[in-house]
Amino acid sequence: MSYLRLLLLVVVLSCPSMLIGQNRLSLTFIGDIMGHGAQIKDAQYRESVDSTKNPYSHCFKYVNRSLSDADFTVGNLEVTLGVKPYSGYPTFSSPVSLLDACVAAGVDIFALANNHVLDRGSRGVKSTIEALEKRRLPYMGAYKDSVAREAKNGLIIEKNNIRVGLLNYTYGTNGIKVKAPTQVNYIDTTLIKEDIACLRAKNPDQIIVMLHWGYEYHLSPSIAQRRLKEFLYRNGISIVIGSHPHVVQPIEWDKQNKRLCVYSLGNFVSNQREAPKDIGLIAHVELKKDENGCVLDSVSYQTTYVHRYVQGDGYSFEVLPFSYIGQDSILHLDSMRSSKAKMDEAKIRRLLAKSKAYYHQYNDQFKSSNMDSIVPKQGVLKVLK
DSSP states (O other): OOHHHHHHHHHHHHOHHHHHTOEEEEEEEEEEEOOOHHHHHHHHHHHHHOTTSOTTGGGGTTTHHHHHSSSEEEEEEOSEESOSSOBOTTSOEEOTHHHHHHHHHTOOEEEOOSTTTTTTHHHHHHHHHHHHHHTTOOEESEESSHHHHHHHSSEEEEETTEEEEEEEEESOOTTOOOOTTOEEOBOOHHHHHHHHHHHHTTOOSEEEEEEEOSOTTOSSOOHHHHHHHHHHHHTTOOEEEEEOSSSBOOEEEETTTTEEEEOOBBEEEOSOOSTTTTEEEEEEEEEEEETTEEEEEEEEEEEEEEEEEEETTEEEEEEEEGGGTTOTTOTTOOHHHHHHHHHHHHHHHHHHTTSOOEEEEOTTGGGGTTOTTSOOOOOEEEEOO
16 A cells, blocks of 8 residues: 555544544533622732733633633623622622633633623623623623624524524523613523524524523522423524523433533632532533534533632632642642532532533643643543443
8 A cells, every 4th residue: 555545544534524524513611700709809919919910810720721622612701891890799890801811711702691791780781792892702692782682693603614503591680670772682482482583594503592590509400491491492402501500400411312401500610609609510512514414412511619719818719620629739729628629529420420421521731731740641531321
């Protein structure tokens, strides 16, 4: 066999998609990006120490590989941005540097339809959207006015010859009424059905619906969540991603019908400490497109822990993959906190044990943390029985 023919055979065998005409697209979803008062204080402390660095970047340095590996990463931005005075609960407003740190860590798209989007009224919505648009970042779920909603609702992303439509809705806005011209997408089955029809006119291969729904701190989805999921399935939606409960809820992956519902991703970053509010999911899905169409091909997830430790006269925050818990490199994670974190995660593991999704832990994330003295381990992938 000639060298050229051998080389061609190696290339074809190493790229199965070339053999059967497949295209693939990967998406990663993270939970609630929150900005409690202690987080703002942490950022202010960091800025006072070194104003040249983003004061939130340390929060995400251990998960940036998990967020940047996918073609697109989507996060629920549960704060308004840029409206002073900055504050946490109950009326969230954080510095725009929080957004920049999320983007630097790998987040590409932001969902805005949640119960805190109107915390600072229309001014907060406008300020948040202006920060996103200035950075040319796609967003969904809230808009400056009806013209913007008509133009931007039903977000389309495209890569590798696969087009994905995204829609985003919230159950409510904490009793704060939306005032014209601001627009917020509320959960309304008539509206959702109309939006799906409009989005289908743009010829997406798949439509993903992100919902802010359910009861806070409940580990099981409500009857209303299950009914709404079934409504979406009946209307041709195959992937539903949820947020709001601030704890992880089950993953339902119907392999036979290629359908997925992640009821709640939990908190991505926050100052909520009671178990298991400190646990979140990074959910990863892959779409496959061939001559038979485009379907959901694989689902995996990674559990994360929001590690809080004393820094200055307050606390500092880091989102850790669970492969890091107990590692000597995490200097501030003492044995007591490590033990608690493992107990919290064990509860979530039991909850997800029947999800039929794959469980990922990126043990080699030290590569992206400028910690060359640490020898990375190989990644682990296993199937939950």
